[in-house]
Structure formats: structure tokens, C-alpha cells
Amino acid sequence: MMEIRIRDSSADRVKSDLVAIPVRDKELDGATLRALDRRLKGELRTRMGKSKFTGAEGSVLLHPTAGLLPAAYLLFIGVGAGETSGDTWRKTGAKARKEAAAIGANEFALQLTTEKNFEAAAGAIVEGAALAGYQFNKYRSNGKPVAEPKSLTLFRTGLKKTAALQKAVDLAQTTAPGVFLARDLVNEPPSVATAKYLAAQAQRVCQGRGLSVEVWNKKKIAAMNLAGLLAVNRGSLEEPRFIRIHYRPAGKARKHVALIGKGITFDSGGLSLKPSKSMETMKLDMAGGAAVIATMSCLPKLGLDIEVTGYVPTTDNLPGHNAQKPGDVIRYMNGKTIEVLNTDAEGRLILADALALAALQKPDYMINLATLTGAFMTALGTQVAGIFSNNQPLADRLLQSSQDAGEKLWQLPLVKEYKELIKSSVADMKNIGGAHGGAITAALILQEFVGDTAWAHLDIAGPAFAESESLLGPKGGTGFGVRTLIKFLTGL
Numbered sequence: 056m057m058e059i060r061i062r063d064s065s066a067d068r069v070k071s072d073l074v075a076i077p078v079r080d081k082e083l084d085g086a087t088l089r090a091l092d093r094r095l096k097g098e099l100r101t102r103m104g105k106s107k108f109t110g111a112e113g114s115v116l117l118h119p120t121a122g123l124l125p126a127a128y129l130l131f132i133g134v135g136a137g138e139t140s141g142d143t144w145r146k147t148g149a150k151a152r153k154e155a156a157a158i159g160a161n162e163f164a165l166q167l168t169t170e171k172n173f174e175a176a177a178g179a180i181v182e183g184a185a186l187a188g189y190q191f192n193k194y195r196s197n198g199k200p201v202a203e204p205k206s207l208t209l210f211r212t213g214l215k216k217t218a219a220l221q222k223a224v225d226l227a228q229t230t231a232p233g234v235f236l237a238r239d240l241v242n243e244p245p246s247v248a249t250a251k252y253l254a255a256q257a258q259r260v261c262q263g264r265g266l267s268v269e270v271w272n273k274k275k276i277a278a279m280n281l282a283g284l285l286a287v288n289r290g291s292l293e294e295p296r297f298i299r300i301h302y303r304p305a306g307k308a309r310k311h312v313a314l315i316g317k318g319i320t321f322d323s324g325g326l327s328l329k330p331s332k333s334m335e336t337m338k339l340d341m342a343g344g345a346a347v348i349a350t351m352s353c354l355p356k357l358g359l360d361i362e363v364t365g366y367v368p369t370t371d372n373l374p375g376h377n378a379q380k381p382g383d384v385i386r387y388m389n390g391k392t393i394e395v396l397n398t399d400a401e402g403r404l405i406l407a408d409a410l411a412l413a414a415l416q417k418p419d420y421m422i423n424l425a426t427l428t429g430a431f432m433t434a435l436g437t438q439v440a441g442i443f444s445n446n447q448p449l450a451d452r453l454l455q456s457s458q459d460a461g462e463k464l465w466q467l468p469l470v471k472e473y474k475e476l477i478k479s480s481v482a483d484m485k486n487i488g489g490a491h492g493g494a495i496t497a498a499l500i501l502q503e504f505v506g507d508t509a510w511a512h513l514d515i516a517g518p519a520f521a522e523s524e525s526l527l528g529p530k531g532g533t534g535f536g537v538r539t540l541i542k543f544l545t546g547l
């Protein structure tokens with residue numbers, strides 16, 4: 056983890072390998088830039104005049120100081136016009152980190168602005184800088200580790216190390232390792248990251264102050280009547296696991312939240328087999344479970360006075376000789392039955408068990424995360440997750456949390472008329488709907504298992520896995536959901 060330092064200093068005085076300075080669009084005549092230009096004998100102004108750099112969001116200008124300043128390099132980062140959003144600050148931190156790594160910097164610095172909410176900006180900058188450093192190289196034989204900066208100094212003239220600033224920085228420093236853990240779990244190859252492996256990792260990372268982990272094996276799962284998990288697991292040689300993680304605060308809990316994550320460690324589709332192209336990334340199908348485990352692992356550090364229970368039903372979905380068949384009916388612990396017409400609609404089958412079980416505890420809120428439907432991705436693309444909820448105040452809180460966290464979330468309706476589409480001729484419902492609205496019919500099935508508990512379902516099929524590299528991380532698992540959940544829990 057990068058060390059974060061806070062300093063009362065100015066850009067022309069900070070000694071660092073690289074000093075990053077956010078610049079607002081078309082504001083190239085501020086006090087900082089003038090002071091630097093004077094020290095650089097007018098070279099900066101000349102360089103800016105010749106370059107296309109205006110301060111437009113995302114644009115950068117790297118300038119070596121040739122010994123005229125304590126900083127070896129200056130990096131100007133455009134943050135655009137208008138109020139700078141948390142997302143822009145996150146990207147600014149990431150950009151600075153990447154440029155610092157590219158010049159082989161051991162440490163770098165970034166100038167904070169004087170805006171009203173600069174603590175939140177600082178938190179976003181630190182988070183972005185940390186997230187940009189993620190790598191998954193354990194399976195590369197030529198994985199020459201790139202030198203990464205060890206520390207980041209946040210500075211500004213008159214900057215004080217206030218409690219609010221420290222808190223924002225600490226929160227970012229707690230969140231980033233959680234996101235990395237979720238990414239690691241998703242990126243691990245599926246023959247390694249089995250249900251057993253996920254459970255072992257949960258036991259490894261969820262420890263200390265108030266956290267405990269319980270892992271149920273197949274026998275216990277059968278005894279507890281988790282019929283959906285058993286049904287999906289039938290086609291596999293790997294045993295399923297049901298992971299339950301519990302966080303109990305030291306004092307009295309103000310609220311109880313249940314987090315439920317889909318933990319399909321590989322989704323082949325089962326007998327309703329997927330085409331091979333669609334299977335290429337199906338190790339991602341435990342991203343919801345990974346986000347829940349990762350979020351739970353952060354709770355002792357966050358020290359919140361909220362009780363949180365995490366539930367991760369986990370298995371792979373394979374077409375082995377004993378696999379469940381289209382036409383099979385599953386009878387759940389709450390008495391409801393589902394006719395399985397497509398074994399590739401397996402997420403809802405295992406989440407149904409977990410939701411029904413979680414609802415028995417009567418938590419204040421129940422939130423599930425799942426890479427549930429390709430249909431949602433068709434609708435909103437790969438960057439946006441969906442939220443469905445039976446409780447608008449809960450949905451509003453999650454929407455706000457996701458915005459603060461820089462994770463895109465968009466609400467879709469639970470259209471009750473579409474319940475027609477999941478009617479079965481033999482059971483209470485079937486596990487697939489019609490040709491259209493697949494993300495909604497999937498959510499409607501989940502809703503049958505939550506009773507009257509305030510509940511939200513996040514369909515993270517799109518953003519859980521990045522098909523290409525971005526500023527905040529490489530191709531692969533993104534850890535989507537961890538940041539939103541931590542924001543939600545800390546703001547509750």
C-alpha cells in the first residue's frame with residue numbers, strides 16, 4: 056500500500072520525483088502556474104503555448120524541471136471546467152500515479168485545491184491513485200515487476216491535517232485493498248477458484264475484531280435444505296459451499312444489513328450449454344460473491360456500529376452426468392417451487408436459497424449482487440450496473456452511494472405485470488421469462504424470496520469484468536460493488 060503524506064507546502068517548494076498539479080480548463084494563468092513559470096525562467100509558459108494543453112479534462116502535460124525546482128518533473132493534469140466531480144478526482148489521482156510509475160518515480164506529490172469539499176476530493180484522489188496500481192501477474196513467467204511509487208504527498212499552502220482529511224484518506228486506503236481482493240478472486244482461473252477455494256479465502260481474509268466465518272459443506276447444505284445450490288451443483292465434481300460471514304460491532308448495532316453475492320465460480324450454462332465464446336469470461340460469475348467477501352473483510356477497519364451478515368452460495372455450473380435437467384423442479388425452504396427450463400439461468404436458483412435464508416434473520420436491509428443477466432448488459436452496456444428494489448429509500452441510498460463511489464448504477468423497475476412471463480405450467484414459477492425484459496424477469500424471481508424485507512438487487516453482469524484496460528485498472532475483474540457497498544455502509 057502506498058504511504059500518504061499530508062504537507063503544508065507549495066508546488067515550487069515540494070521535493071518530489073513528480074509533482075502533479077490539477078489545472079482547470081483555460082485557467083493557465085493561476086498563481087501556482089505563474090510562480091512555477093518564474094522559477095522555470097519562462098519555459099513553462101513557452102511550453103504551454105506550443106502544446107495543445109488547455110486543462111481540458113483528461114489532458115496532461117509532463118514537464119521536466121532540469122534542476123530548477125525541487126521537483127524533478129511537473130505534471131499538469133486537466134480537470135475540465137465547472138465543478139470537479141469525485142470521478143474526475145479519482146481519475147486525476149490515477150493519471151498521476153501512472154505517469155509517476157512511467158518515469159520510474161519512487162514517490163510523487165499532488166496539489167490539492169481549495170474547494171469547499173477538498174477532503175472528499177483528496178479521498179477520491181488517493182483511491183484513484185491506489186486503484187491504478189493494481190496488477191495480476193502471478194501467472195506470467197516474464198512478470199517483471201514494474202517499479203511502483205511508494206508514497207503520495209498531498210500538499211497545498213496552508214493545508215492542515217484535519218480529522219476530516221485524515222478520515223477521507225483512511226477510507227480510501229481501506230477501500231482499495233478490498234477492491235483488489237475482489238479483483239484477485241475474479242481473476243484467479245476457475246479451476247483454482249473453486250467453491251472450496253472461495254470459502255478458504257473468505258476464512259483467510261475475514262478475521263479479527265467482530266468478524267467470523269462459517270462454511271457449510273455439501274452435507275450441511277443438504278441438511279439446511281439449500282435446494283437451489285444443490286440442484287446447480289449436481290453437474291459438478293466439485294463440492295458446493297455456502298459461506299456465511301458475520302460482523303458484530305463492539306457496541307450495540309444500530310442496523311442489520313445482509314449482503315448476498317452470487318458465487319458461480321464458472322458458468323458453462325450446464326446442460327443448456329453456452330457457446331464457447333460466451334464461456335471465455337465465465338470465471339467472472341462469482342464477482343458478486345467476491346464483492347461481498349471483500350466488503351466484509353474491510354469491516355473491522357471501518358469499525359462501524361452496524362451488524363452485517365454476508366452470504367455467498369458458491370458452486371460451478373457444469374453439465375456433468377448427474378446435472379439438473381430442463382424440466383426439473385426445485386422446492387425451496389420457503390415452500391416455493393421453481394421449474395428449471397434453462398440450466399443457464401442458474402444465478403437466480405442459488406440466490407433464491409440465500410435470500411430466503413437471509414430474510415429469516417429479518418435484517419433492516421438486504422442487498423444482493425450478481426452477474427445475473429446478459430440482458431442487462433444488452434440494455435445498458437458494460438459500464439453500468441442495474442438496481443432493482445422493493446424499497447425506494449434503500450434504492451435512493453444505494454444510487455447516491457454508487458455515485459459518490461464512482462460506480463455507475465441505474466434503476467430499473469420491477470414490473471409486476473411481467474410476473475405473467477415467469478408462470479410455469481407445473482410449478483409456482485419457471486426460471487426464465489419471455490424473449491424480452493430478461494433482467495426484469497430475473498429480478499422478479501429473486502423478489503419472490505425476500506418476503507417483505509427491504510431489498511435491492513444489483514445486476515453487475517456488465518461492469519464486474521473489464522474487457523479492456525482503463526485508468527482505474529487492467530482488463531479483468533474490476534471489484535465492482537465494493538466501493539458502493541462501503542460508501543453505503545459507512546453512510547448508514
Ligand code: BES
Nearest residue numbers: 397399400401426427428429430487516
Ligand atoms: N452468468 C450469466 C449472465 C452473464 C452473461 C454475466 C454475460 C456476465 C456476462 C447468467 O447465469 C446467464 O447465463 N444468464 C442467462 C439467462 C438466460 C438463460 C435466461 C443470459 O443472460 O443469457
Ligand code: MN
Nearest residue numbers: 322399400401
Ligand atoms: Mn448462466
Ligand code: ZN
Nearest residue numbers: 319322340402
Ligand atoms: Zn451465471
